[in-house]
Amino acid sequence: MSLLSRLQSFSDKHAISESTSVTPLSAVTNKLYSATEGDINGRRAILLGTNNYLGLTFDEACSKAGKQAIDNYGTGTTGSRLANGSYSQHKCLEDDIAQFYGVDHAIVFSTGYTANLGVISALVGRGDTIMLDEHCHASIYDGCNLSGAEIIHFRHNNAADLEKRLKRLGDKTSNTLIVTEGIYSMLGDRGSLKEICDVKQRYDALLMVDEAHSLGVLGKTGRGLGQESGVENQIDFITGTFSKSLAGIGGFCVSQHPQLEVIRYTSRPYIFTASPSPATIATTREALKIIVQRPQLREQLWRNATQLYNGLQELGYELSPEISPVIAVNANTQENAMSMWTQLFEQGVYVNMVLPPATPGSRCLLRCSLSAAHTSEQIKCVIEAFSNLRERSTVQKKIA
Amino acid sequence: MEKAVEEIISEVIPILTKFTKPDMDVTADSHLMHDLDLDSVKVMELMMELEDHFDISIPLNALPDVNTVAELASEIAQLKSS
Numbered sequence: 240m241s242l243l244s245r246l247q248s249f250s251d252k253h254a255i256s257e258s259t260s261v262t263p264l265s266a267v268t269n270k271l272y273s274a275t276e277g278d279i280n281g282r283r284a285i286l287l288g289t290n291n292y293l294g295l296t297f298d299e300a301c302s303k304a305g306k307q308a309i310d311n312y313g314t315g316t317t318g319s320r321l322a323n324g325s326y327s328q329h330k331c332l333e334d335d336i337a338q339f340y341g342v343d344h345a346i347v348f349s350t351g352y353t354a355n356l357g358v359i360s361a362l363v364g365r366g367d368t369i370m371l372d373e374h375c376h377a378s379i380y381d382g383c384n385l386s387g388a389e390i391i392h393f394r395h396n397n398a399a400d401l402e403k404r405l406k407r408l409g410d411k412t413s414n415t416l417i418v419t420e421g422i423y424s425m426l427g428d429r430g431s432l433k434e435i436c437d438v439k440q441r442y443d444a445l446l447m448v449d450e451a452h453s454l455g456v457l458g459k460t461g462r463g464l465g466q467e468s469g470v471e472n473q474i475d476f477i478t479g480t481f482s483k484s485l486a487g488i489g490g491f492c493v494s495q496h497p498q499l500e501v502i503r504y505t506s507r508p509y510i511f512t513a514s515p516s517p518a519t520i521a522t523t524r525e526a527l528k529i530i531v532q533r534p535q536l537r538e539q540l541w542r543n544a545t546q547l548y549n550g551l552q553e554l555g556y557e558l559s560p561e562i563s564p565v566i567a568v569n570a571n572t573q574e575n576a577m578s579m580w581t582q583l584f585e586q587g588v589y590v591n592m593v594l595p596p597a598t599p600g601s602r603c604l605l606r607c608s609l610s611a612a613h614t615s616e617q618i619k620c621v622i623e624a625f626s627n628l629r630e631r632s633t634v635q636k637k638i639a
Numbered sequence: 640m641e642k643a644v645e646e647i648i649s650e651v652i653p654i655l656t657k658f659t660k661p662d663m664d665v666t667a668d669s670h671l672m673h674d675l676d677l678d679s680v681k682v683m684e685l686m687m688e689l690e691d692h693f694d695i696s697i698p699l700n701a702l703p704d705v706n707t708v709a710e711l712a713s714e715i716a717q718l719k720s721s
Contacts, residue, residue: 373683373687383699384700389698389700390698390699390700391696391697391698391699392683392699394687404696407694407695407696408696595678595680596678596679596680600680601678601680601681
């Protein structure tokens, strides 16, 4: 099959078309009224498909800092740090992040995706082993593939299954990197970090935790699941993103190990990408301050999550396993998911439709992401929209 | 090795049939995705079952070279002997 025919075949199979009907693939945001409302394809909609957990995308201090950074440093860095050098603000942001986590070393990447890609591929290589939770994000899988290490996955959140696999490795465990997440992006569930840390300590492996969805969301000062679980000192590397709670774009890795600094010279995704733009660095520094200074945002986020979770549960929908800022509604089939997504959109509610193979267990899901900026009234509107769905009676609590 | 692979095939097929449609005929030459209609998610679930059954860990890196039941059995035999 030719290269273009293969693409056409994919397009035919997934019904990708240029038609004017709105689908998750063709939806375009024309205007944003606030962090939680926008105009999508000409329709005003409540935004429930963002990762804007703390609602900071329009924060005044962040915007001001970003504009000032453009005035002072220009719109882009136009090159990588290894070739073109670092801006002082890159170093300041790394210091801020290290201080936030209470560690000595931090490296900033251009995206969260390249943070995982860059850290994993620089830490392990041919002859080493990676043990990752089967629900880990694609960026982690891609980092594993880039590394050339042997990749073994263990059952989701199952420390006993991880231990069984570590035992099989024998004396190779000291060359093993375990990778898990704080909050898993598809079902919004927390990782079993405490149990995994217990196993990791017994087998002398290294542990990396991706706190992309848990930064700003979990822990007393918002550092994530490691902080909430009281096991931060057992985590060797924490990665995360600026594109969710921090409302920008970029990624990072922090560690107590001084060897982290070496990956600036060995990590291809770090070396061969333009460094984060001045505006991105400035808004992220402001947003990081807000995470520390305004814990009430985190509290509001959890109140909002609880309101929506309870409301959808009362309607009888089968939901992801725990209350979380990411709430997944099981739609059972792809047809249901598409129909439900469209009906929600027509009622002015924009959610994420996520389908296999991106979802665990081949589920067809509507994923709702809460923000601290959602009002109680908006969440009531969302619950009302879900109550009107034609499929409601057929997908209620009957899906395995 | 050949005998070991044959024995493994006979153990793999009953496990495989838990993931295929009831009327499917599974043989050593069956292609996991094309003949048995297993998607990538089902293949992953199958691997987990096989790992438990044979007490091995199958690296994900090995999967691109595993297309048929016989190739799968051969990979398992190799992992068991290493």
